[in-house]
Amino acid sequence: MTQGCAAPAQTARIPATVDLANEAVIQGTVTRDGDPVSSAYARLLDSTGEFTGEVVTGDEGIFRFFAAPGDWTVRVLAAGGVSVDFTITAAIGEVAALEVAI
Amino acid sequence: MSRSDVLVDAAFVEAHLDDPGLVLVEVDEDVSAYDKGHIRGAVKIDWKSELQDPVRRDFVDKTGFEQLLSGKGIANDDLVILYGGNNNWFAAYAYWYFKLYGHGNVKLLDGGRKKWELDSRELVVDVPSRPSTDYKAQDQDLSIRAFRDEAVEAIGTKNLIDVRSPDEFSGKLLAPAHLPQEQAQRAGHIPTARSIPWSKAANDDGTFKSDDELRQIYADAGVDLNKATVAYCRIGERSSHTWFALRELLGLSDVKNYDGSWTEYGSLVGVPIELGEAK
Numbered sequence: 001m002t003q004g005c006a007a008p009a010q011t012a013r014i015p016a017t018v019d020l021a022n023e024a025v026i027q028g029t030v031t032r033d034g035d036p037v038s039s040a041y042a043r044l045l046d047s048t049g050e051f052t053g054e055v056v057t058g059d060e061g062i063f064r065f066f067a068a069p070g071d072w073t074v075r076v077l078a079a080g081g082v083s084v085d086f087t088i089t090a091a092i093g094e095v096a097a098l099e100v101a102i
Numbered sequence: 103m104s105r106s107d108v109l110v111d112a113a114f115v116e117a118h119l120d121d122p123g124l125v126l127v128e129v130d131e132d133v134s135a136y137d138k139g140h141i142r143g144a145v146k147i148d149w150k151s152e153l154q155d156p157v158r159r160d161f162v163d164k165t166g167f168e169q170l171l172s173g174k175g176i177a178n179d180d181l182v183i184l185y186g187g188n189n190n191w192f193a194a195y196a197y198w199y200f201k202l203y204g205h206g207n208v209k210l211l212d213g214g215r216k217k218w219e220l221d222s223r224e225l226v227v228d229v230p231s232r233p234s235t236d237y238k239a240q241d242q243d244l245s246i247r248a249f250r251d252e253a254v255e256a257i258g259t260k261n262l263i264d265v266r267s268p269d270e271f272s273g274k275l276l277a278p279a280h281l282p283q284e285q286a287q288r289a290g291h292i293p294t295a296r297s298i299p300w301s302k303a304a305n306d307d308g309t310f311k312s313d314d315e316l317r318q319i320y321a322d323a324g325v326d327l328n329k330a331t332v333a334y335c336r337i338g339e340r341s342s343h344t345w346f347a348l349r350e351l352l353g354l355s356d357v358k359n360y361d362g363s364w365t366e367y368g369s370l371v372g373v374p375i376e377l378g379e380a381k
Contacts, residue, residue, distance in 0.1 A: 039219045041216060041220070043306070046267075046268065046269070050267070050268055050299065050301075051267070051299060051301035051302075052267045052268075052269065052278070053267065053278045054188070054189070056135075056187065056216075068269055068274055068275060075306070077220060077306060077307070078220070079219065079220055079221075079222045080222070083306065
């Protein structure tokens with residue numbers, strides 16, 4: 001059966017079916033006062049600012065994208081009117097990591 | 103048709119949660135989202151296990167839809183308000199589905215679950231119990247559903263709107279960037295399609311853009327709003343979002359959602375495919 005286009009649950013462990021050697025991963029953890037923030041929204045924008053994808057953080061505050069290699073912007077939205085942008089570069093076989101304290 | 107006929111805001115839902123004859127329905131791909139918290143009184147529909155045929159690639163049939171809605175306690179004359187995660191993709195997909203089977207009064211909660219959460223509005227875990235009904239569906243309204251042959255026929259004659267991300271359109275990616283790139287279909291897009299990602303129709307908080315903004319976005323991308331239109335994505339839910347914007351918000355008369363979308367088209371033998379930017 002077809003898998004939907006929505007994001008899978010965002011967990012610290014990368015699903016076993018994923019071969020990281022073939023993926024350009026961008027991931028991060030959203031925290032508030034050191035505690036992980038669930039239900040924050042991470043939006044991935046390409047180098048022209050075009051929206052590419054969005055995931056919601058789970059209990060561990062994690063978000064993850066399987067991107068194409070290149071430069072990206074991650075925009076994190078959270079309750080309380082939080083909207084912060086980060087620029088990051090993704091490469092195949094690497095995990096580009098962000099720590100987002102809001 | 104005006105916007106208020108098809109779209110309600112969070113304040114309206116908060117004020118009318120307990121109205122008789124109003125049913126809130128949450129539709130997510132991630133069904134655990136509902137279990138962890140939902141708008142009070144909302145019932146859940148699982149887009150996959152409840153809306154798809156378990157064997158064939160197709161929707162549940164009319165009888166299946168009747169059984170589903172009867173079991174959820176939804177009556178024919180209820181006002182159904184749909185909302186969900188992912189900027190309402192699956193809620194818009196369910197909205198299209200409710201229209202396909204002829205439900206009279208159905209609306210979307212603007213911004214869906216995201217706007218509700220970002221506003222820090224109340225979510226509960228209590229699951230409501232609704233007495234079952236005897237729901238009667240209509241035959242599918244095929245004026246809003248396109249099949250593969252219509253997608254091919256639309257090349258160069260109708261507006262084709264590809265609402266996937268630019269990298270999926272150009273053939274660089276086979277799936278959205280938050281999914282592993284594991285599919286085996288050919289990449290690219292249907293020739294003559296315009297690339298107008300679904301996200302163009304939404305604000306950051308998941309609400310729909312204004313009618314004027316929407317008209318501008320589609321016109322600027324080369325869509326003739328006086329012509330018939332077929333929208334597609336990968337499996338038909340992101341394109342339901344654009345179908346909603348074009349048909350329900352802008353009131354265009356002939357807009358179809360091609361639910362087979364790229365997972366079907368990109369696997370068909372012998373059909374034309376284009377790579378790269380829109381021509």
